[in-house]
Amino acid sequence: LGCMPNERRLVLHPETHSKIRSRLITKDRSAWQIFIICLTAVIYFLYPTLISRIVDLNQCNTYDLGEGEVLEVLASDYSIDCTTSPYHLHKAVSIVFLCIYGIGIPMSIRIVGAFIARFSGTNDEGSVL
Numbered sequence: 290l291g292c293m294p295n296e297r298r299l300v301l302h303p304e305t306h307s308k309i310r311s312r313l314i315t316k317d318r319s320a321w322q323i324f325i326i327c328l329t330a331v332i333y334f335l336y337p338t339l340i341s342r343i344v345d346l347n348q349c350n351t352y353d354l355g356e357g358e359v360l361e362v363l364a365s366d367y368s369i370d371c372t373t374s375p376y377h378l379h380k381a382v383s384i385v386f387l388c389i390y391g392i393g394i395p396m397s398i399r400i401v402g403a404f405i406a407r408f409s410g411t412n413d414e415g416s417v418l
Contacts (some may be wrong), residue, residue, distance in 0.1 A: 348364040
């Protein structure tokens, strides 16, 4: 019914109206449940991209320049030297975020599902998972 013009919606038979409503994903859900479902879907689709970008911050390429000189640079940005202390700080931060995001997001989806199940008294967590 959402995108249906108002004129057409008004002339629907009540039985057709209820049949369409029964098929909606938002049926019998509160606004916060719909928000959680949408947020979970967005995080689910962004998860692989964000994890791969965080991992890219830790990949360095090593080049032998001859005469014992070795150059170690970040694979995604050759202007960053992997032997400097600012890089090691960024690497430590990226590892922390990899652990927080890499493990935390899948766990948080389960926790939100359990939270919905506990406080709604129904099995609505299946819609979040």
